[in-house]
Amino acid sequence: MIFTSHWFLLFAAAFFPVYWLVWHPWLRRVVLITACGWFHWHYAGPAGVLPIIFLGVVTYLVALSRRPWWCHAAIALNVAALAFYKYAVFLSADVLGALHAGWGVAALARVEAWKPAAPPLAISFFVFEFVHYLMEIGRGGQPLRRPDQFTLFAIFFPTLVAGPIKRYRQFSDSLDTGLKSVGLADIAAGAQRVALGFFKKLVLADNLTAMISTYQGQFAALTPAQAWLFLAALGLRILFDFSGYSDIAIGLARVAGIRIPENFNFPYLAVSLRDFWSRWHISLSTWIRDYVYIPLGGNRHGRGRQVLNAIIAFGLCGLWHGAAWHFVLWGLWHGFGLVINTSYATQFGHTGVWLAGLLKRWPALGWLPTTLFVGFGWLLFFYEPAQAWAMTLKLLSFR
Amino acid sequence: MPATARARSLALLLGLAAGFAGAVFEGHRAAHYSKPSGFRRLHQRISPESSFYPPFSMLENLALARWQPGKTVVIIGGNSVLEGAGQSADHLWSLRLQELLGDRYVVVNLAFSGAYPSEGGALVAESLLKRHIPVLYVANAANGPQARPYESTYGWLFWDARAHDRLLFNPARTAELDLRFTSALPVVRAQLRTSELSARLNALLGFEELWHHVAYRHFSTIWTFVTRDRFWRPRQDFPDWGPDAPPPDQRYRDNFDVEMIITRGASQTFAEPDGQGGWRAAAGPLHQADIDIEEIFPQLLRPRMLLLLSQSSPYYRDRLTPEERARDTFVFRTYEQVWRRHGIHAVIAGSDFTADDFADRIHLAPAGGQKLAELVARELRQLHSP
Numbered sequence: 001m002i003f004t005s006h007w008f009l010l011f012a013a014a015f016f017p018v019y020w021l022v023w024h025p026w027l028r029r030v031v032l033i034t035a036c037g038w039f040h041w042h043y044a045g046p047a048g049v050l051p052i053i054f055l056g057v058v059t060y061l062v063a064l065s066r067r068p069w070w071c072h073a074a075i076a077l078n079v080a081a082l083a084f085y086k087y088a089v090f091l092s093a094d095v096l097g098a099l100h101a102g103w104g105v106a107a108l109a110r111v112e113a114w115k116p117a118a119p120p121l122a123i124s125f126f127v128f129e130f131v132h133y134l135m136e137i138g139r140g141g142q143p144l145r146r147p148d149q150f151t152l153f154a155i156f157f158p159t160l161v162a163g164p165i166k167r168y169r170q171f172s173d174s175l176d177t178g179l180k181s182v183g184l185a186d187i188a189a190g191a192q193r194v195a196l197g198f199f200k201k202l203v204l205a206d207n208l209t210a211m212i213s214t215y216q217g218q219f220a221a222l223t224p225a226q227a228w229l230f231l232a233a234l235g236l237r238i239l240f241d242f243s244g245y246s247d248i249a250i251g252l253a254r255v256a257g258i259r260i261p262e263n264f265n266f267p268y269l270a271v272s273l274r275d276f277w278s279r280w281h282i283s284l285s286t287w288i289r290d291y292v293y294i295p296l297g298g299n300r301h302g303r304g305r306q307v308l309n310a311i312i313a314f315g316l317c318g319l320w321h322g323a324a325w326h327f328v329l330w331g332l333w334h335g336f337g338l339v340i341n342t343s344y345a346t347q348f349g350h351t352g353v354w355l356a357g358l359l360k361r362w363p364a365l366g367w368l369p370t371t372l373f374v375g376f377g378w379l380l381f382f383y384e385p386a387q388a389w390a391m392t393l394k395l396l397s398f399r
Numbered sequence: 400m401p402a403t404a405r406a407r408s409l410a411l412l413l414g415l416a417a418g419f420a421g422a423v424f425e426g427h428r429a430a431h432y433s434k435p436s437g438f439r440r441l442h443q444r445i446s447p448e449s450s451f452y453p454p455f456s457m458l459e460n461l462a463l464a465r466w467q468p469g470k471t472v473v474i475i476g477g478n479s480v481l482e483g484a485g486q487s488a489d490h491l492w493s494l495r496l497q498e499l500l501g502d503r504y505v506v507v508n509l510a511f512s513g514a515y516p517s518e519g520g521a522l523v524a525e526s527l528l529k530r531h532i533p534v535l536y537v538a539n540a541a542n543g544p545q546a547r548p549y550e551s552t553y554g555w556l557f558w559d560a561r562a563h564d565r566l567l568f569n570p571a572r573t574a575e576l577d578l579r580f581t582s583a584l585p586v587v588r589a590q591l592r593t594s595e596l597s598a599r600l601n602a603l604l605g606f607e608e609l610w611h612h613v614a615y616r617h618f619s620t621i622w623t624f625v626t627r628d629r630f631w632r633p634r635q636d637f638p639d640w641g642p643d644a645p646p647p648d649q650r651y652r653d654n655f656d657v658e659m660i661i662t663r664g665a666s667q668t669f670a671e672p673d674g675q676g677g678w679r680a681a682a683g684p685l686h687q688a689d690i691d692i693e694e695i696f697p698q699l700l701r702p703r704m705l706l707l708l709s710q711s712s713p714y715y716r717d718r719l720t721p722e723e724r725a726r727d728t729f730v731f732r733t734y735e736q737v738w739r740r741h742g743i744h745a746v747i748a749g750s751d752f753t754a755d756d757f758a759d760r761i762h763l764a765p766a767g768g769q770k771l772a773e774l775v776a777r778e779l780r781q782l783h784s785p
Contacts, residue, residue: 006597188408207622
């Protein structure tokens with residue numbers, strides 16, 4: 001984890017005092033850009049930085065033109081870069097290989113000859129932010145004219161590695177405010193948030209990770225109570241790990257006086273799956289909604305199309321988390337769940353109406369099924385489908 | 400911003416700064432006194448086997464706390480054989496060694512499971528020598544090339560000792576390390592830089608010393624399988640529960656084939672037939688071992704070092720073919736001479752022990768520990784008389 005590395009601690013100790021002590025917003029901006037560039041170069045190296053510079057320059061220049069077709073072309077370029085760096089092996093070996101083994105082998109050989117050993121650092125986040133930017137400009141939004149504004153939007157170090165996925169207008173406004181008026185309250189609030197994030201990550205998530213690593217190999221031998229505790233640990237681990245990381249990112253930005261979007265809002269208190277996705281990885285779920293689901297047609301073209309759009313959007317959401325089938329299945333699990341969640345009241349006759357009425361009167365009744373649904377989903381997220389299925393059967397058999 | 404909110408923020412930040420400064424101060428203080436109490440060895444629950452990575456100062460404090468002018472410190476390094484696996488804390492071979500050597504010596508067992516002779520104890524011995532404290536260093540090794548102290552499991556101890564300037568001048572080691580910093584693979588260079596940076600930062604801030612002192616004396620924040628039932632408890636609450644070897648008739652029951660492969664492996668790659676019915680040393684490993692020993696061990700430490708080449712149990716050795724046994728004897732004698740060529744007193748340990756002296760293929764039961772203590776005491780007296 002980058003934020004817990006000693007280099008980062010030294011970097012932060014060197015950067016923040018200079019940032020606070022520099023009195024002029026423009027000088028602060030220069031300090032911030034320098035620090036962001038240094039951070040990116042240190043962790044990504046030339047092989048990780050150069051593709052991002054290329055994509056960033058194209059995105060910036062195309063947005064300045066404000067021509068929708070150019071924006072669409074630049075979006076395609078960004079998506080193609082993401083597909084190449086992150087999904088080429090999966091697409092050739094798992095997808096093409098599933099269709100025809102020979103094609104898969106041939107494609108994989110090509111990919112391995114061309115592709116670097118590891119994708120550029122955080123390319124998923126870069127591409128999602130660039131696509132958001134280009135989509136908004138294509139819809140008539142005002143581009144960031146100054147290169148420094150765009151550069152900071154692109155490589156703002158607190159959000160570089162694990163988000164939250166920023167929105168350029170909100171970020172740009174907050175950046176201007178922060179550069180002008182970072183104060184004691186920001187620093188204090190940010191420091192508390194960073195501390196909370198480190199606690200979640202290092203004390204809670206890392207210990208849960210150690211427990212999970214220890215017991216997952218002997219899951220079949222666990223008692224029913226232990227197996228259910230294991231499932232709870234799995235769900236809490238990813239929450240504390242990811243939300244801890246987001247807390248650190250949000251806190252570091254706040255220490256610089258800059259507010260970035262929240263990413264989690266007590267997701268395990270959700271009383272429906274829809275509610276869950278308004279609380280879990282909020283910056284990703286709203287991105288998927290705004291730039292995949294709605295452009296596909298959302299709920300504007302009838303029930304069948306809405307279902308299809310939700311399935312596609314969540315399939316992509318799953319794939320975004322990693323290049324493997326089990327991530328896709330996890331996305332589809334949630335896609336189908338959301339379809340049922342948003343349609344049971346009208347599609348399941350009297351039972352659906354009665355259930356909707358019941359949950360409207362006592363929303364808390366929805367907590368248990370939602371939590372169980374999400375929990376079983378984590379098995380798909382972390383394990384291969386066959387293993388996840390075996391674990392699910394064991395949990396449900398209570399043996 | 401309202402005045403009260405500003406005052407609250409200021410108080411919080413000043414509190415944070417004061418807390419940080421206090422933590423740094425306490426960390427540096429802990430570096431001077433923190434050590435496990437009632438110490439006999441680095442057992443499972445105060446070692447990396449349970450995610451407890453004692454800082455270098457904690458190991459050195461164990462020796463410094465027991466040393467008095469006029470006494471010679473005997474530091475035991477090496478792996479689980481010398482750590483005493485197969486012997487309970489009360490039947491530890493190093494306790495017997497202390498009895499045999501008498502009170503003019505202070506025996507401190509700093510062997511770690513799986514460690515090389517260059518790690519842990521060797522670094523503490525260097526540091527004590529640098530303090531002009533009389534030291535003898537005992538370790539065990541396998542035949543063949545040797546690992547550097549910065550490239551293996553216990554590498555943090557090397558970087559920690561180096562960042563605190565506790566190591567002896569060793570130009571060969573410095574040159575080798577410089578070479579790695581400049582010409583190793585990028586990923587190796589990055590690892591070296593990260594390790595060095597972490598250790599330097601710790602030397603400045605003392606966070607490892609503080610955390611390990613707190614974890615040992617007050618509470619732990621790390622869950623491990625070994626401490627799973629009470630992981631939050633301080634490590635001082637966890638006794639050394641290493642058991643004695645089971646009764647002789649219950650030993651040697653598992654993995655016979657694997658253990659035989661390992662027993663053969665102790666000599667297999669280090670010798671080749673000489674064409675006249677005998678053996679000659681394989682040139683590659685022999686040359687590498689020469690380079691390694693020369694680079695790893697400072698000149699000042701070598702005359703104060705006893706290196707044990709640990710033999711496997713006769714339960715397995717007796718099942719080797721006559722040819723394999725001859726090769727085994729040849730390799731052990733060859734490597735004994737290799738160490739001696741570099742000014743390090745080396746002896747073969749275990750060749751006259753019985754199968755009942757061993758807990759398993761390599762570790763010693765209490766009876767074997769007694770014999771080892773007698774062997775080491777005899778050799779140490781030859782090496783050095785106070």
